[in-house]
Amino acid sequence: MPKLTIAQNILAANDTYAAGIRQLLAPRGIRSINFMSSPGAGKTTLLERTIRRLRVKLQIGVIEGDIETSADAERIEAAGASETCQINTRGNCHLEAHMVQAALDQFDLDRVQLLIIENIGNLICPNAWDLGEDLRVVITSTTEGDEKPAKYPQMFADAQVVVINKLDLLPYVDYDLEKVRRQVLALNPHLRIFELSCRTEEGLDGWCEWLENFARGEI
Amino acid sequence: MPKLTIAQNILAANDTYAAGIRQLLAPRGIRSINFMSSPGAGKTTLLERTIRRLRVKLQIGVIEGDIETSADAERIEAAGASETCQINTRGNCHLEAHMVQAALDQFDLDRVQLLIIENIGNLICPNAWDLGEDLRVVITSTTEGDEKPAKYPQMFADAQVVVINKLDLLPYVDYDLEKVRRQVLALNPHLRIFELSCRTEEGLDGWCEWLENFARGEI
Numbered sequence: 001m002p003k004l005t006i007a008q009n010i011l012a013a014n015d016t017y018a019a020g021i022r023q024l025l026a027p028r029g030i031r032s033i034n035f036m037s038s039p040g041a042g043k044t045t046l047l048e049r050t051i052r053r054l055r056v057k058l059q060i061g062v063i064e065g066d067i068e069t070s071a072d073a074e075r076i077e078a079a080g081a082s083e084t085c086q087i088n089t090r091g092n093c094h095l096e097a098h099m100v101q102a103a104l105d106q107f108d109l110d111r112v113q114l115l116i117i118e119n120i121g122n123l124i125c126p127n128a129w130d131l132g133e134d135l136r137v138v139i140t141s142t143t144e145g146d147e148k149p150a151k152y153p154q155m156f157a158d159a160q161v162v163v164i165n166k167l168d169l170l171p172y173v174d175y176d177l178e179k180v181r182r183q184v185l186a187l188n189p190h191l192r193i194f195e196l197s198c199r200t201e202e203g204l205d206g207w208c209e210w211l212e213n214f215a216r217g218e219i
Numbered sequence: 220m221p222k223l224t225i226a227q228n229i230l231a232a233n234d235t236y237a238a239g240i241r242q243l244l245a246p247r248g249i250r251s252i253n254f255m256s257s258p259g260a261g262k263t264t265l266l267e268r269t270i271r272r273l274r275v276k277l278q279i280g281v282i283e284g285d286i287e288t289s290a291d292a293e294r295i296e297a298a299g300a301s302e303t304c305q306i307n308t309r310g311n312c313h314l315e316a317h318m319v320q321a322a323l324d325q326f327d328l329d330r331v332q333l334l335i336i337e338n339i340g341n342l343i344c345p346n347a348w349d350l351g352e353d354l355r356v357v358i359t360s361t362t363e364g365d366e367k368p369a370k371y372p373q374m375f376a377d378a379q380v381v382v383i384n385k386l387d388l389l390p391y392v393d394y395d396l397e398k399v400r401r402q403v404l405a406l407n408p409h410l411r412i413f414e415l416s417c418r419t420e421e422g423l424d425g426w427c428e429w430l431e432n433f434a435r436g437e438i
Contacts (some may be wrong), residue, residue: 038258039342039371040363067343069370091373093312093343121370123258124286124312124341143362143388144259151288151340152258154310169362172391174418199393 014129017097021132024104025115030061031215032115034131036155037139038148039121042165044072045198046139047118048079053208055080058215061112063087063103065095065120072118082111094126095119101132114215123152135214141166142175149183157187161194163207168197233348236316240351243323244334249280250434251334253350255374256358257367258340261384263291264417265358266337267298272427274299277434280331282306282322284314284339291337302326313345314338320351333434342371354433360385361394368402376406380413382426387416 025032037043044064051060061083064073073086085103087095100117117133119126136159140148143166149156156162162184170177177195184191194210196203213219244251256262263283270279280302283292292305304322306314319336336352338345355378359367362385368375375381381403389396396414403410413429415422432438 038340039367040257040360067370068372069366071366071369091343091347093341120343121257122312122341122343124310124339125344128310141259141362143360143385147288147290148258150290151286153287166362169388169391172388 014097017101018130018132021097021101021104024109025132028109029217030109030112030115031135031217032117032131032133033135033137033214034117034119034126034133035137035139036119036123036126036159037121037141038123038144038152041121041139041141041144042198043118043121043139044075046163046165046196047116048075049198049201049204050208050211051076051079051081053204054212055082058212059083059111059113060215061107061109061115063095063100063115063117065089065099065118067091067093067120076118083107089120093120093122093124094129095131096129097131114211123148123155127155127158135160137161137163139163139165140180142170142177143173146175146177146180147183149180149187153187156184156191159188159191161192164193164195165198167195167202168200233316236320237349237351240316240320240323243328244351247328248436249328249331249334250354250436251336251350251352252354252356252433253336253338253345253352254356254358255338255342255345255378256340256360257342257363260340260358260360260363261417262337262340262358263294265382265384265415266335267294268417268420268423269427269430270295270298270300272423273431274301277431278302278330278332279434280326280328280334282314282319282334282336284308284318284337286310286312286339295337301330308339312339312341313348314350315348316350333430342367342374346374346377354379356380356382358382358384359399361389361392361396365394365396365399366402368399368406372406375403375410378407378410380411383412383414384417386414386421387419 059082138159278301357378
């Protein structure tokens with residue numbers, strides 16, 4: 001069977017904007033997270049559940065990347081985010097740092113202790129764009145197939161945290177959790193893995209506790 | 220809540236290659252399909268099941284787009300595709316027509332009646348690239364959430380067929396099938412919708428019958 005390899009075009013760097021975002025957030029003690037996943041892995045639902053649990057303890061600002069709709073930002077606002085901004089990319093498949101900067105210009109940063117950026121649902125392109133974040137979280141789910149880390153390795157290799165969502169569906173799908181753990185740790189031995197179900201809320205306590213510690217600079 | 224809109228950069232056209240592919244395939248009576256979906260919707264499994272059912276009646280050539288691995292192409296070859304070629308894009312998030320042309324150069328086209336191109340798992344970028352195909356099929360699944368057509372409208376608007384996969388998981392997820400049907404038909408009233416489960420094989424008969432008729436030029 002023949003195999004062809006086509007080299008990737010490296011897109012223009014946006015490091016200047018990303019550095020500017022770090023210079024804006026760090027002195028204020030605001031820590032930031034870039035949430036990435038394929039469409040439907042559960043980014044918005046995880047955010048919603050997380051904000052509902054932490055909003056009494058932590059002011060969470062959210063930037064919602066979406067191609068067209070503002071449905072997710074409305075869900076996040078209703079969940080109790082302290083500041084929210086919707087970015088519609090009109091077809092662009094990833095967020096870029098200048099978009100995040102423009103969203104932050106709309107925020108009252110005194111009302112933000114933790115910034116979460118929900119990227120466009122895409123397991124490939126967002127990885128190439130530094131948004132000035134302190135931490136990258138990749139969400140994957142038990143219904144996507146257990147070979148996804150091997151097939152989309154770069155996103156897992158460059159993240160610090162992996163969330164495996166939809167644990168409640170494990171009895172109904174062919175998904176080898178142990179294989180996924182092995183794959184992601186082979187790509188990146190320092191990855192922190194959380195396994196949870198946004199639907200049943202199993203595993204959410206541990207995730208929220210860790211996130212609160214991260215936001216407070218204790219991790 | 221503030222909203223920002225960032226204009227899309229239109230990528231370079233690859234229409235010349237796509238037209239060349241049509242000129243190559245049409246006189247030989249080879250019909251072609253571009254299979255697109257988010258990661259994990261079930262493109263490869265659907266292809267595998269389809270080829271196993273149709274291989275005695277139809278010679279199916281498959282071009283497998285993948286970022287890194289050749290695992291999918293091996294599955295497809297084992298299922299009985301008459302010709303197979305793996306394209307590894309090394310990080311590129313979509314196939315382009317020149318890649319398809321390079322893959323077709325490796326094929327014995329006398330052994331192909333139907334060409335299926337499995338695009339990279341991505342619900343956004345592949346849509347912008349004409350691969351010279353006759354038909355676009357988008358696969359979505361019941362575990363991805365029932366708002367996906369509204370959130371990623373362009374891919375559904377430009378397709379001719381939508382396959383809703385993982386019907387067997389419907390009892391375990393919050394997914395409103397009727398809402399999805401309404402969304403896709405609002406985007407594109409001429410869409411043909413197939414609802415099936417690759418796991419239980421429910422609905423595969425109708426899909427395969429339709430595909431065979433398409434391959435024979437009867438649709």
